Amino acid sequence: MATQRRRNGPGNRKANPAEDEAVYQAILHALLEGKLKAGTKLAEPPLADIFGVSRERIRKVLHRLGAERRLEMIPNRGARVPRPTLDDVRSVYEAHRVLEAGVLTQLVRLVDDALIEKLTAHLAEERAAATRGDRAASVRLSGAFHVHLVEALGNAELTRFLADLLSRSSVMVSVYEPATDSICAVDEHGAIVEALRARDVARAIAVSREHFLHVESRLHLDDDAVPASEDLAAVFTAVKAKRRRR
């Protein structure tokens, strides 16, 4: 049977912003979940076929993702999943490290029992995931810890910047495998909370810094691999199915 899906018949000019959003979210999630490997070419015609929408719609979404620097757009040559260099990855981790130093500096000024309690609860979750060996949850919760820290400041700009950094590093997981076992990270996170409770800025920053350097040191290049996803249809049907299941 043909892999072709329902396609909009000619003359379908109805405005449908939800459809844009659906395609955007689908591709974005595929990127964030690492389904789309670095270097993969995202051509317009096959994507239009897969999602059953016009090529212009795909085109618009691709360019939007390009403007957000989530895809690499090359004139006349289309969109590709970016293949970050090792320096790029270090740059993202370093940025996160520097940002968190600032966050912690500000956070010790307004830390209260409620925040400590919330963070402690999160640590329990992390430990639970680690002890039951749920690696996917561990990675997710490990990132969420830092999100909680910055969200405690209640600053939309900072929160967005961190989300941006995390989304970028998640793409990099497919190329540079970071910290396969993040069990140790739980203790380091705990040490940060402990320093916060004691209002000890210097220690909080020092622990955080060590934490990131620890993660960075585990980065390694598995160069030859770079598989560059082949079957786009399979990738996106999986993503769409997962999203529909919720």
Next chain:
Amino acid sequence: MATQRRRNGPGNRKANPAEDEAVYQAILHALLEGKLKAGTKLAEPPLADIFGVSRERIRKVLHRLGAERRLEMIPNRGARVPRPTLDDVRSVYEAHRVLEAGVLTQLVRLVDDALIEKLTAHLAEERAAATRGDRAASVRLSGAFHVHLVEALGNAELTRFLADLLSRSSVMVSVYEPATDSICAVDEHGAIVEALRARDVARAIAVSREHFLHVESRLHLDDDAVPASEDLAAVFTAVKAKRRRR
């Protein structure tokens, strides 16, 4: 005489990425220079007429600026220059303050004579501009100081984030007038350099923090004003002329 410029005749299908970039830069510069006031509607047909390009080209640029959050895009209602709330402005300044705390923390680790010398030279420039009463130069150099600080780290992600924050706050100048006289800022900048030279993290951060709180406290709402630029053609011909003059 008609205000209409040369318009692309029918059948002009030549690929011209430079034209996209020219329109993008023109609108971006108009935004950054504060020529486009908050709340101004940017409709596609008049812009196409002004720049002498097709409406699709304008459309693409507008959506790109929207994806970068420099313009506010409302479905079916076009693009507007965003009208930030006072909280938005505070959020940007606070983000800058938190970021700089992190930058300074990292910077004391790798500060050397060359850096101190460079910053000192910059301070001299700032003072010169202040003493000769060049307000435009003072504002520009005042922002440049913080750019120099973050650039000293050599991290592309952090540099980009700061540039983003500064570009956003420059738009806000048209609504919330910050620090009409930034002369005092020079001394505060000098104090930061002094703390850096002494490798005193705590003092550097404290001075930086006071500096930002100082600027923030001067923000005030001149609500009724909001003129919302009327004559788009005049705005952009001025921008284009200035850019051509260089």
Next chain:
DNA sequence: GCCGTGCCAAATGTGCACATTTTTATAAAG
């Protein structure tokens, strides 16, 4: 006098038909 209703002009959104460019396949030459 003021608010709701229905038209009309203007602006935005979208598919489509090409032009242009890139990539791939094929063939010929060294």
Next chain:
DNA sequence: CTTTATAAAAATGTGCACATTTGGCACGGC
């Protein structure tokens, strides 16, 4: 067999013709 040149095929870029939606304005009723 490798390399280069050429042509065909595929993919991207762009203007255009509409459809749809929004905003303004006059008209009429309360």
